[in-house]
Amino acid sequence: MTGPQKAATLMLALGEDRAGRLLARMHEDEVRDVSAAMAQLGTVSAETVEALCRDFAEQIGQAGSLIGSWETTERMLLRGLPRDRVTQIMEELRGPAGRTMWDKLGNVNEAVLANYLKNEYPQTVAVVLTKVRPDHAARVLALLPEGFAMEVVMRMLRMESPQAEALEGVERTLKAEFMSNLARSARRDSHELLAEIMNNLDRAAEGRIMAGLEERAADSASRIRSLMFTFEDLRRLDAAGIAVLLRAVEKDRLVIALKGASETLREQFFKAMSERAGRMLRDDIASLGPTRLRDVEEAQMAMVALAKELAQQGELRLAEGEAEEMVY
Template identity: 55%
Template structure:
């Protein structure tokens, strides 16, 4: 085989972008061969490569061999490489300090967001506004321009009237902000606000149990809560208050109902509504087009008798979908059991 033929790009590699190929290369090089390269990279470049490794998944051996043709004798026997958060963290641990590794992995791991501004856009607007109202309006205006527009709007609405007006005027007059100022604000947010927020967020175990009970079918949920009430009435009541049930969907705003309908599995929704109270059924059917509502009614009628358990399971799935959409910020859950009118 000629060198040219050996270097021809395999079809398996065509779907990978340049950054993904760089990530695969660094993963294949490992600690021994990769350390000199990692040491020459900036923090942003390390974050980009680490994020690529964490999201890489499986890479076929033929693609690895092409990327590492100079080391083909070492990689040709591999079935695949498997990039993951753990492999990225393990690789970085061999070339830099623990604190630096922790900082980088926090930035690329999970739904909280890769950058500081992503993370800030996932903070409840009431909490964020409470912090920002003690800052200079000019600083707040810079921060809001870096957030997602819909989240910035909700934060703005939580600020005191005169303060919010001042912030808006500064945003309208704002010109290009020096990079050094943005970096300084970002670092302050990280050191003061985000670190304090993380320390204060010790999760109530009752919240965790409420989420677990939400995932149960109704008969199991009621059986376990009743058993808990016999030995710990207070905890059972707190869990009930924290749970978001199928009946609570009846309090959704029309726009939120329409979003749930759009994202729901149609057969699952038909099953859920077949066993639902009439007012909830009307609410969901009213969020559909006339034709879609007619088709769903026909599907519900065509099902004939169904087990109550099947309806319960479908209703649980619909609640889970609503909570997922709320976590993504796509809908607002109105919870009458909460001390506040809205939760996200």
């Protein structure tokens, strides 16, 4: 058994009260390591418990077999730590599905991962993209700013096998910063989370799921719809906001996205452009020819993600809910 596994076994043998008081005196990293070992401990034989406890205290040498689980771990942590801290630790332990950090990253939404990675060093991003699945890496790369994405690609081309120390450093950073923040953000309102998920579904899947939800929970469906921000909701941007978005979006992506837009939304974009630029955009859309629905939806979702990012930076303002409910 590893050191954390031995400590976890002794904690369980000591009981929740004593173990809770001990955990309260430990450093945060120690609490996390022992908690992770405890949650995955499973059944420990009585013989093993006795051997471990013999050196610790003769009085508990007759302890029976123990079972470590998520529930017993959480109860023990609650004995010595505040509930919000325990909730954070347990969410960090469970995290996205996957055995390793790279498995977990492969199950993180590409838009969320790209939004985090765009602020990291290109070399760090290159390491991450070489460790996750190629299809997931491709989706993340497509959402990174164009110049930054090219720098990452060049680093990947020149990269040799990363040294173990470098990989461990990247893993520690991701665990300490990204995964812990992801766990905290996961505690937000479930309707908001589902609205974000629906925004990233294709139209057929979104329509199917929302129709089923309206039958079973009409109030929740209505609230989720009010929280969703779709491509067509860009019509609620004012002229200045559309101008900001036009300067930030890639031309090819804009053409594909507007190919599937309503005429009303197209006109709103055309009006925010000069007459010559608007005419050229019309020609580009007309000459595009038949376009796969999947490509159109991906381009539109990327533009929505970009608009939200610009809104977070204070570059533009997104109106939520129905347009007539907004006061400007």
